[in-house]
Amino acid sequence: MYKALPSIGLLGGGQLGRMLLQAAIDLDIKVSCLDPDAEAPCHELAHFFKVGSFQDYDAVYQFGQHFDVISIEIEHVNIEALEQLEKEGKQVFPQPHILRMIQDKRLQKQFFQDHGFPTASFVLTEDQADIAKHADFLPAFHKLGKGGYDGKGVQRIASLADQSKGFNSPGLLEKAVDFEKELAVIVARNEQGQISAFPAVEMVFHPEHNLVDFLFSPASISKEIAVKAEIIAVDLIDKMELVGLLAVEMFLTPTGEILINEVAPRPHN
Template sequence: MLLQAAIDWNLRVHILDPDAEAPCRTLCTQFTQGSLTDYDTVYQFGQTVDVLTIEIERVNVDALEALEREGKQVFPQPSVIRTIQDKRLQKQFYRDHNLPTADFILTENRAAVSQYSDFLPAFHKLGRDGYDGRGVQRIASSADVSKAFDAPGVLEKAVDFAKELAVIVARNERGEVQTFPTVEMVFHPELNLVEYLFAPAEITDEINQQAQAIARRTADAFGIVGLLAVELFLDKQGNVLINEVAPRPHNSGHHTIRANVTSQFEQHWRAILNFPLGDTSVYQPAAMVNLLGEDGHTGPAVYEGLETLLAMPGVFPFFYGKALTKPFRKMGHVTVMDSDLDQLRQKVAIVKESIRVVT
């Protein structure tokens, strides 16, 4: 989706990806297969481009820092990526910068978690390499300590939340900041990833102002150039707390391709190329439904129910070009739009029931 936005501006985009069959290989100017975590591979690739950016945090930051020292433009900055890719550093960053977040304890191993039974219920998160719900375990009581990770992590107090929100904020080199409207996310009860979302969120003006202000403060604290997706909890007392952030285009902004004047993907290019940031106004209220591979299906992907979706006004499916599906793999998303909120929710229900990714 970043590539599709870049094509509109005649940008020549080179891609480094570990998968020889990555869907982006047919769209980019030049494709290189290679590890994102290998120093030499990342460093050598960076020598071939004018501006280097990422769409996943799991990348060799040492190589990015070396490129930056040599004068390459690397956005988001390696220092930002280094902090965010380690949840321990990320959480401490919020505390150090007086940004609201749930209480937490840094832990070195599973045995350390067992010492904090009075802190439970909590979530134990791996410090590094957790992604799309992996690397997170709910520790409800002392009986669950065996589920904790036997590796450095963060034990985060469970928040009794009313809603989960997100704000995507963009910032360019000039320090210009622009936010997208706050969205409301609904997570899959087992997979700990976004199942669907509604945009804008159904919240009060006061709560919205809190969420928007926290997103801006967080982006400014990092000094980030690029996009920052700020995931938030709205607790039952009306407080907005930072859950996690991602320094890149994010699942909580996929609907913006059709629903907003400027998509998050175009906005990312505007930010890292130091162009004026685009208008983020909405055309209509929207929802986004993630398309996940059906449980029990592994093999060539088949999309069932596509005709039903294409017959519905204001419904736009986006497939990610992945040839193979497997259980719960992200295979695409569907953006749903309607000026009537009740109609919007009805459409979402139909979409969720109609389309399946099978083999």
């Protein structure tokens, strides 16, 4: 018997969503989008495009009522609305409780540490003044817990002379890592726990703006390092029990150690 494909509502209509839509169209899957920008990249390809804020409870809740499955192409969305939709029987992937954790870099790093995943040393901070309490931790990066995106919410603190560059909101101070390359592995996991991994890519960031300048696929790394990076990413999505896509960004050190930097629960470029 023919089983109808589920209708999908996507929060966000940016370039990453457009990539998702292009793949969905090939599979004859109808995806509709919610985005505040009427001219967002998805507006031409979406089955239905709704102008509205994916951070507004009512906008997200009302939008979600029309679809079988709700997903995201940006993690900074209204979690409370997604939790309510999930309670009412809608399928929400990635799951809201996982999105809540990933939205906060403090909780992300704590998860890595608590579950034994390799990551740079860090301390939690409540404000700019806390940086002075950890002078021996410098040089380091001060990262906002919430709201950082595309290079925003990160400041390098080389010494206490840079303290004023820090943030007066909850965040973390992360020890600067001597790394050779920045890598990323995207993994996908379904409801049955089956996992697939895409080959590792290498990212080269702009030195000032913290934005990707170049991405090389496949990464110029040994097979041993590629396998090691894939195992870490697969283990992480499995431990999270996340359903959907997870992009795992990592540092490769000169000694061959791999440290998780951060994750994004969505398509990634």
